[in-house]
Amino acid sequence: MATTNVATKKRRAWTTSVFIKQLMAISGFVFVLFLLFHAYGNLKMFLGQEAYDHYAEWLKVDAFYPIFPKGGFIWVFRAAMLLMLVIHLFAAAYTWKRSRRARRSRYVVKKSVTDAYAAQTMRMSGVIIFLLFVFHILHFTTGTIRTGFTIDATPYERMVASFQSPLLVIVYLLFVGCACIHVSHGFWSMFQTLGWVRPSTRSLMVVLSGIVGAVIFVMFMAPPIAIAAGFIS
Template sequence: MSTPTLVKGARASRSTIALKLLMAGSGFLFLGFVLAHMYGNLKAFGGRKAFNEYAEHLRVLGEPMLPHGGALWILRVGLIVALVVHVYCAVVLWRRAARARTTKYVMKKDTGATRASLMMRWGGLAILVFLVWHLLNFTIGKVNPQGGATNDPYLLMVDTFDLWWMTLIYIAAMLALGAHLHHGIWSAAQTLGWTGTAVKRKRAKAFGFVTALVISIGFSLVPLAVLAGIITK
């Protein structure tokens, strides 16, 4: 192999590692946000006052140094940047893997890694579509599917999940998120070198599974409670 080819291969390898590190870093940022968001959602079990006070606290965070809602917009911009980085890295890495593959996978030769990769790709797309819908429903558009109040976070939440099909969409998205986190945390741990031994691999897999389970169940509790009549207006 010629020297230019070796140099080109080394650069591509470094670039791939950098992309994986960016994916892992942005992924952990999202993980922190998702955990905080889940905690906020669970305030709904405390009633309308507790939930709305939490929502208002986020809007006044940082005042008077920041304008009303300023901290929320900083957080939103940061998450959008992290999302763009995460999606860009995922697309570039997928295209590189596709180019490097010399033969198409067939069912008999399919591997767990292949299935996990497909699940991550399509699961990530499903989460992205849900995220747009979620923002239109609760944050930017504040669209109440029942035509009720949109300036009251608690009532907007109850009116949304009081519809069985809206709850079903939400639960399906949480299952996709759980599956994405389960494999994503494991992949990030590999990228960061946290799976060097059998014990570390076992811990990383356990951490990914438990985290995915907690988040999926935690986010699903509120819509199911609304649908069951436990959380009401």
């Protein structure tokens, strides 16, 4: 009887942790889609001020009108992102608590050194992304932190003024770098959760996860570097 109870408990804990991993993977995947969309949108900086500011205005006012009322889409998008963030943070906290409890238990198989390193990297990059994300919103969205631009500056002018400063290029390099490392590790974990990592596919999955992070990194960093180098002014 006692053995059956233990077995049921173990099965339930395993099912819950698989479910939590799925929540983490789904919310993470939504973030990756957002990052691709955002980085692609930022590339419009290369098309000039009118194109970029028009795109920014479209997103904030006209996007998907009349499916949404004018200015409505951005709020639906923000609410969806907030929900994904809550799910992602909840799943991360659950996994962290569980692995701490497991470390204290005598019965649990020890994690491999690479898994422990990956988990630590995810937590550290997650905290840095969160802090720099708060800075990013105060900087470009609300304009609370102004770096060489005035409150009435357009999104294009904000970008051009900001990336004259090498320090800000470095801050964004750190922000985007951490986001991309996080995404690459996240993809790797997602492939594992999906059961796609086998000895025969391991190298392919490593390369695929790396490519996703690298593509997002290059797309995001191209405009700041072009501005700093004087190609966009």
